[in-house]
Amino acid sequence: MAAHVLDEANRCLNCKNPQCQKGCPIHTPIPSVIQLMLEGRLDEAGWKLFENNPLTTVCSLICDHEKQCEGHCILGKKGAPVHFSAIENYISSTYSSKMVKGPASPNGMRAAIIGSGPAGLTIAVLLARKGYQVTIFESKDKIGGVLRYGIPEFRLPKSILDDFEYRHLRLKDIKVRPNTAVGGAISIEDLLRDGYKSIFIGTGVWRPNTLHIKGETLGHVHYGIHYLNNPDSFHLGERVIVIGAGNAAMDVARTAMRKGVRYLQCFSRDASVAASKSEFDYAVLEGVEFVYGKIPVEITDEGVIFADAGETEGTEKLYPADSVIVSISQGPRNQLVRTTRGLDADACGLLVADDSGHTSRPEIFASGDVVNGARTVVEAVAHSKKVAEAMDLYMKETM
Ligand SMILES: Cc1cc2nc3c(=O)[nH]c(=O)nc-3n(C[C@H](O)[C@H](O)[C@H](O)COP(=O)(O)OP(=O)(O)OC[C@H]3O[C@@H](n4cnc5c(N)ncnc54)[C@H](O)[C@@H]3O)c2cc1C
């Protein structure tokens, strides 16, 4: 590993105008991190990564590097780009255990974070670094959001999230209230009553989009995000159809193949898949069959009837399956909008917030998927960095 990482680092041209950095949504200072490592200053390289992106280790594993940093590397024009993801993974995971700093000196103000996905975790860490007393409210039993309850272990080991919880949350005295959904027993108004100066909402998108076709409620039909939450509680049989062909659908298909499904067909309504190339390539390698240009018209006990996307009439055909998993993205739940006075959402239920996270209520901020719809981890982190600054400004101005 180390030899490979050093070989990759030595290939970097240390460009004056680094395209890799421009292609990274969070503008990781790639050439300077690489140079620090080559000079033997590994801890400084590690701190540079974490300072810019608290989820650097996660991003090193699950970002779409082909489209982002590596896809923009100048060396990629004529040959292989520098594989910065491997370098980032090596530096961040090596440095992580050295992050033992305790809490910053307290500034006397409390902030509440609702949701512990990439958006909430980023805000929590950035506000704690500034001395805020931070409490995270999480409806599930552990932190991480989609990182823990969506993305499978074979792509993102959960030990990274456990390490994150220890290094970034417990050591910095960030409190976590697990199994606590805000908008249920506790409301946002209760948090304000108890002295939280501002509140951040990063609740993501957890309501599966539905097909609205006959048969969708039958017993052998499931939604992708529910399946990934705990695949072992599902008994799919040998033959499975996955409807949808985005990255989440690839996770569903690849997990199901690992859990003993023998024959899995993934249906896309388009002529190609929406998933990233590497996820698609792995799915093909692992035995997933892709069928293109098909729209589901009905689900029966025997399987799914699809029609051609262009010409539906007369093209219907039954594709047999023991189980069907619908994975066509997600939308937000409306628990907080329903229970919070004056908190605006758009027609799809996404929270209305500007680029700095200001919602329709001055003391409430939001970012991540609950504002932007289903996107990516690095986008949630990048947006949340701006929002943490705006929350800091708001809380200091209203002290
Ligand atoms: C299957 C799947 C695979 C993906 N793969 C990738 C990938 O490879 N690379 C990539 O970059 N992106 C990927 N994504 C997208 C990425 O995971 C999301 O964009 C990202 O997690 C959004 O972060 P977030 O913090 O906004 O929301 P989430 O990660 O959804 O976190 C929201 C958190 O809020 C909690 N919550 C919700 N309501 C409440 C409430 N009322 N009270 C308290 N807590 C609440 C939830 O339990 C959850 O923990 C994938 C998404 C899915 C579904």
Ligand code: SF4
């Ligand atoms: S574009 Fe490629 S070669 Fe240039 S600094 Fe970035 S990683 Fe190095």
